[in-house]
Amino acid sequence: MSSPQLPSNWVSRYADWLIRYRWLVAIGALLLAFFAVSGARFLGFNNDYRAFFSEANPQLQAYEQIQRTYTKNDNILFAVVPKDGNAFSNDALAAVEEMTEKSWLLPYALRVDSITNFQHTIAEEDDLLVQDLVENASNLDAETLASIKAVALADPTLKERLVNSDGSVTGINITFQLPQKSMHETPEAAEAAQALMEEIEAKYDVEVYATGIILLSNAFFEASQSDMSTLVPLMYLVIIAVVFLLVRSLSATFAALLVIVFSMAAGMGLAGFIGVKLTPPSASAPTIIMTLAVADSIHILVSLFAAMRRGLSKHDAIKESLQLNMGPVFLTSITTAIGFLSMNFSDAPPFHDLGNITAMGVMVAFFLSVTLLPALMAILPAKSRASESKIGRSMDTLGDFVIRRQRPILLAGVIVSLGLLAMIPNNEINDDFVGYFDESVEFRTDSDYINDNLSGIYQLIYSIESGDSNGVSNPEFLVNLEGFTEWMQAQPGVRHVNTIGDTFKRLNKNLHADDPAYYMLPEDQELAAQYLLLYELSLPYGLDLNNQLNVAKSSTQIIVTLDNLKSKELKTVADAGSNWLEKNIGVTTYGVGPAIMFANIAERNMEGMLVGTLVALVLISALIGIALRSVKLGFLSLIPNLLPAGLAFGLWGALVAEVNVAVTMVTGMALGIVVDDTVHFLSKYLRQRRAGYNVEDGLRYAFSSVGVAIVVTSVILIAGFMVLAQSSFGMNSSMALLTAICILMALLADFLLLPILLMKLDAKAYDPAITSIENKEQNYATQPL
Numbered sequence: 001m002s003s004p005q006l007p008s009n010w011v012s013r014y015a016d017w018l019i020r021y022r023w024l025v026a027i028g029a030l031l032l033a034f035f036a037v038s039g040a041r042f043l044g045f046n047n048d049y050r051a052f053f054s055e056a057n058p059q060l061q062a063y064e065q066i067q068r069t070y071t072k073n074d075n076i077l078f079a080v081v082p083k084d085g086n087a088f089s090n091d092a093l094a095a096v097e098e099m100t101e102k103s104w105l106l107p108y109a110l111r112v113d114s115i116t117n118f119q120h121t122i123a124e125e126d127d128l129l130v131q132d133l134v135e136n137a138s139n140l141d142a143e144t145l146a147s148i149k150a151v152a153l154a155d156p157t158l159k160e161r162l163v164n165s166d167g168s169v170t171g172i173n174i175t176f177q178l179p180q181k182s183m184h185e186t187p188e189a190a191e192a193a194q195a196l197m198e199e200i201e202a203k204y205d206v207e208v209y210a211t212g213i214i215l216l217s218n219a220f221f222e223a224s225q226s227d228m229s230t231l232v233p234l235m236y237l238v239i240i241a242v243v244f245l246l247v248r249s250l251s252a253t254f255a256a257l258l259v260i261v262f263s264m265a266a267g268m269g270l271a272g273f274i275g276v277k278l279t280p281p282s283a284s285a286p287t288i289i290m291t292l293a294v295a296d297s298i299h300i301l302v303s304l305f306a307a308m309r310r311g312l313s314k315h316d317a318i319k320e321s322l323q324l325n326m327g328p329v330f331l332t333s334i335t336t337a338i339g340f341l342s343m344n345f346s347d348a349p350p351f352h353d354l355g356n357i358t359a360m361g362v363m364v365a366f367f368l369s370v371t372l373l374p375a376l377m378a379i380l381p382a383k384s385r386a387s388e389s390k391i392g393r394s395m396d397t398l399g400d401f402v403i404r405r406q407r408p409i410l411l412a413g414v415i416v417s418l419g420l421l422a423m424i425p426n427n428e429i430n431d432d433f434v435g436y437f438d439e440s441v442e443f444r445t446d447s448d449y450i451n452d453n454l455s456g457i458y459q460l461i462y463s464i465e466s467g468d469s470n471g472v473s474n475p476e477f478l479v480n481l482e483g484f485t486e487w488m489q490a491q492p493g494v495r496h497v498n499t500i501g502d503t504f505k506r507l508n509k510n511l512h513a514d515d516p517a518y519y520m521l522p523e524d525q526e527l528a529a530q531y532l533l534l535y536e537l538s539l540p541y542g543l544d545l546n547n548q549l550n551v552a553k554s555s556t557q558i559i560v561t562l563d564n565l566k567s568k569e570l571k572t573v574a575d576a577g578s579n580w581l582e583k584n585i586g587v588t589t590y591g592v593g594p595a596i597m598f599a600n601i602a603e604r605n606m607e608g609m610l611v612g613t614l615v616a617l618v619l620i621s622a623l624i625g626i627a628l629r630s631v632k633l634g635f636l637s638l639i640p641n642l643l644p645a646g647l648a649f650g651l652w653g654a655l656v657a658e659v660n661v662a663v664t665m666v667t668g669m670a671l672g673i674v675v676d677d678t679v680h681f682l683s684k685y686l687r688q689r690r691a692g693y694n695v696e697d698g699l700r701y702a703f704s705s706v707g708v709a710i711v712v713t714s715v716i717l718i719a720g721f722m723v724l725a726q727s728s729f730g731m732n733s734s735m736a737l738l739t740a741i742c743i744l745m746a747l748l749a750d751f752l753l754l755p756i757l758l759m760k761l762d763a764k765a766y767d768p769a770i771t772s773i774e775n776k777e778q779n780y781a782t783q784p785l
Contacts, residue, residue, distance in 0.1 A: 011326045015319035018371070019378050026375040029368055033262040036364065040265065042272035047186045047221035049213065049433065049594060051279050052348050052601065052661075059600055063592040066463050070557050071110065071175060071547045073461065073593070076193050076212040078103075078172040079450045083205050087115075087163060087170040088149040093137035095204035096170055102196055103174045104542070107189045111175040111542055115152050115162055119543055121535065123510045130538035157503070160496040161455050161561065169454045175547070176214055183277070190218035211447040211457050213594060216433055219443035223729040224283035231723055232264075235287050238719050239294050246712050247301050251380035256297040258376065259368045263293035267361025271353065280729045281662065282353035284736075289361030291720025292336060295676060295713040296369035299325050302709040304377065308384035318374050326370060328683045331627045332676035333366035335620045339672015343665055345612025347604040351665050395707030398751065399700045406756045413753055417643065420650030427653040429602045430567045431660045432458070433594060436730040451564050456495040460560040460574050460591035464581065470553045473528040478504060478521045480585040481556070487580055488560055491573055496561040500548045507531040560591065567599035574599075602661040613668040617642070620675055628682055636761060637682060640754045641675045644745035648738055651745075662731035666738045673717065673739070674746035677710045681750050685758065695763050699755045707751075714747040 018025050053060040067073060078099065082092040097116040104112050116134035123129070134140075134148055149167055152158050162171040174193075178185045193215070197208040239260060244253045264286045276282065303324050307317035340362070343355030402409060434457065437444040451457050464484075466477045478501055485499045505519050511531060512518035522528040532553075536545060549556050562573065574591035581587045617638070625634025645667045652663070685702040689695070721743065724736035 011323045012319060014326075015322045015374070018322075018374055019315050019318060022375040022378040025371050026379065029372040029375065030262070033266050033364070033368065033372075036266035036273075037262070037269040039269035039272035042275070043268060044183055044277050045221055045224055045283075046277035046279050047183060047217050048180070049217045049220060051220075051277070052350055053597060054347055054349055057347060057597070057601075057604070059592060059597040062590055063461075063594070063597060066461055066557060066592055069463060069550050069555070072177050073459075074176045074178060074213045076106075076174045076176070076189070076210055076214045077450065077455075077457070078174075078193075078197065079169055079209040079211075079446075079454045080172065080200075081169050081207045081209065081453070083207065085168045087167050088145050088152070090138050090140060090145070091205055092170070093134050093140070093145070093148070095200055095206045096172060097134055097137045098203075099196065099200050099208075100172055102199075103172060106174060106176075106192050106196065108176045108178050108185060109174050109189075110177040111547065112172065113162065113175075113543075114172040115148075115158060115170050117543065118152070118155070118158060118162070119539055120151060121506060121510045123512075123514045128507070128510055128534055128538065130535065155502075155506075157498065161498065164454050171450075171454050174212075186214060186217045187221060189214050209446040209449050211443065211450050215443050215446075216594070219437055219441060220280050220729075223280045223437065223441070223727070223732075224278055227280065227724075227727050227729065227732065228283055228286065231284075231287050231727060232290070234726075235290050235720055235723050238723060239290060239716065242712065242716050242719065243294065243298070243301075246298065247305060249305070249382050249384075251382045252301050252305075252377065255373050255376040255380065256294065256301065259297050259365065259373050260290050260293045262368055262372070263361050263365035264289045266364040267357050270360045270364075271357045274356075276353045276357065279350040279353070280727075281348075281350040281731055281735075282357060284724055284727065284732045285354055285357040285361065287720060287724045288354075288358050289365070291717055291724075292358070292362050292673070293365035293369075294716050294720075296329050296333065296365050297373055298713050298716070299329055299680065299706075299709045300369055300373060301377075302712070303705075305382075305384040306705075308382075314382055315378060318378055322370065322374060327627065328680045329369060330366060331623060331683075332679050333362050335623060335675045335679070336672040337362045338616050338619050338623075339669050339675070342609070342612035342616035342668035342672070345608040345615070345668075346665060347608050348601060348661055351605075351662075355669070395703045395711075396700070398707065399703030399755075402703075402752060402755045403696050403699060403759070406759060409752050410756050413756075417647060420647045420654070423650040423653035424646065425653065426657045427649060427659045428566075428568065428657055429606075429660075430658045431598045431600075431602045432564065432567065432570075433598050434564060436660075438728045438730065438733075441728050448564075456561045456563045458562045458564060458570065458595035459593045460562065460570075460577065460596060461593045462558045462560070462577060462581070462589050462591055463555055464558060464585075464587055464589060465555045468554060470529055472500060472549060472553050472556050473504075473522075473525050473532060475521060475523050475525055475528065478528070481558070482521060483584065484577075484581060485558065488558075488577060491576065493563045493565045493569060493573060494560060495563060498548075498559040498561070500545070500556045503535070503545075503548075504528060504531065507535055562595070567602065570595060570599045598661075602659060602664055605661045606664040609664050609668055613671065616668050616671055620671065624675070624679060624682075627679075628686060630686070633682060633686070633762070636757055637675070637678050637754075639757060640678055640746065640749035641671060643753070644674050644742045644749055645670050647745045648741040651741060652738055660731060660734055662735035663738055666735060666742060669735075670739050670742035670746075674742060677714065677746060677750045678754065680706045680710060681754060689762075695759050699758065702755075703751075710747070710750065714743055717743045 080096050082089060096114055100112055100114040100116050103109060118133040119130050120133040121128060121130050152163050153167060176189055193210060197210060201208055240257060243256050267289045268286060300321050303321035304317045307320045337359040340355040340358040343351045346352060434444060434447045439445055447457050466472055466474055471477055481499060481501045485497050485501060488494055488497050504521055508522045509519040574596050578590050581589055621634050621638055624637050625631050681702050684706045685698045688698040688701040718740045721736040721740040725733045727733045
């Protein structure tokens, strides 16, 4: 009788050929694997946070347009924290003064802003004097220090931006202009900044914390390296332990380990050949490939040793194992690859890379599992245990239990499923780049400290057009600008609003003999333009107004600094700002910046992955139906394959209730993984049904023949993704944890729900001609177990 997937004579001839030429097959498979692995030399790391956004992403396009119009916003923000709590002491200001001067020397530094080099303006008769707020800090007297503190805490440009309200923490903001010609630029800038922090801390009685876009990109880079150096070795240990405990054979464990190692390495090598640059999500591919690759080996080895326990020779057992598993393993590999390839519908390119690398690794694992693994088992000595494991015996008991107690199991399953599915709406989209890192990462702890003690680290940037050259000096435009600034400052979560209007007010006061009554917007456009020109001519190199005005002075950017808001809250503030501008001054513009880009990515990603999951679902269902030669079972398999994702998201909604961009990837990815157990279970079930056995006998055979392999592979998959869940990078850990939950739910669905569905919907005999016990026994004897 044929196997459900491939003609047995084809597989039998292949198995004979493989055993006869086992040395040639093993060497050939290894040579091909080594060639694929050689591509790893082309791999590199993409440490730019922009890698998470496609070129078509509208938020990225708008942000890059603003960066082309004004100066770059890629920055590092230092927070200098005096241990005595006084940021305006001689020692603290000397530390800030020195750090400000040396920050100009950091690689790719474009601009440095701090309270010491703040361009303070005062009137001297008819002249405007522009000078650093702090000079020679170590020798200033108490009166001068008090005056500096009063100026800094009163100026809206500095307060809650570069100094906190009580004067205990101050900041230094360095803007960088990266050439973007090398992947070493960001780590170089970050490393130099770290060295400067350590130098200042050693010399002065201060502590220095750091955050910013440059350090965000570097944290992505470090997270990738950390995961590859810690999680991959841990996964090796898990796999070796589980495989050996299952097969109790050193040779089988060694053969399986070779398949796993070369599958992972070849997947990464092929990624190098196609030009992939690794990011934290794609750097998790080795762990996922290793997890998936072991499943193929387990199915083949379990069947091989089961056949040897029945008295078959090792070579005959290899032939039987290949005949029994070639079709299901191929089908599960294809469906898993399709699930991961569906990640190409994501709006985040790193997940395209993760899907493609994993899909290539999975197919390499299939190739090695049916070439290298059986060839090595034919070469190496191997003995099977005399008796079946406890897990194997428990599968018979489980099968009988499900058949006997189908009604209460179904009822309990329906109640639990409905309860969990009802929790799905509890999930709320929340993506923030600080929250991607756990508290073991210095970038996260420093960012949290700066957010709590100095200034918010999330920003919205609005570019507002006046409509005319030099139009920013138009009093009407400035009044509109002030109206927007005051409205925005009143919004929940807003910490600071940086606007050119504050500069115009200060200049107007200075040029009216520093009379506080004139701290207001100038009422004459020509006079305002003269103030601005006079001020610009007095500014030192590097501290011009290009970070606020475009070259034609027809537009200005307003930078809104916010608390660490959830995605929903951040988008609410951004949309409200755009609506106010359009309604009150007729300007159509949108708040942009890395924070709002990340806030929108999960929603955009979910839209793409809905399409990707649907495509994967159609393809996988069609393949299962064709392979099983049953449209009915193809459709029936959708239930235990789709339900686990729904149950997992429901449990997630009950326990976590926050969804980031990585979590939105799980449905398509998990669909390709969880279908594996269904395919193996149905293929064994159908083997018996088409031999003339009834549905209960078919189920008992499926439980006894493949139950152990399903349990072990599920345990390995869960263990593998739980290892990945230990990542310090939130995208990877969340994705892995939810996937592990999906796999657990799928195991329960395949053992509890699928058999009951088959008893309810597939009770009709496949071959009515076979009715006698004798015929059944004869057919049973001819079927491989």
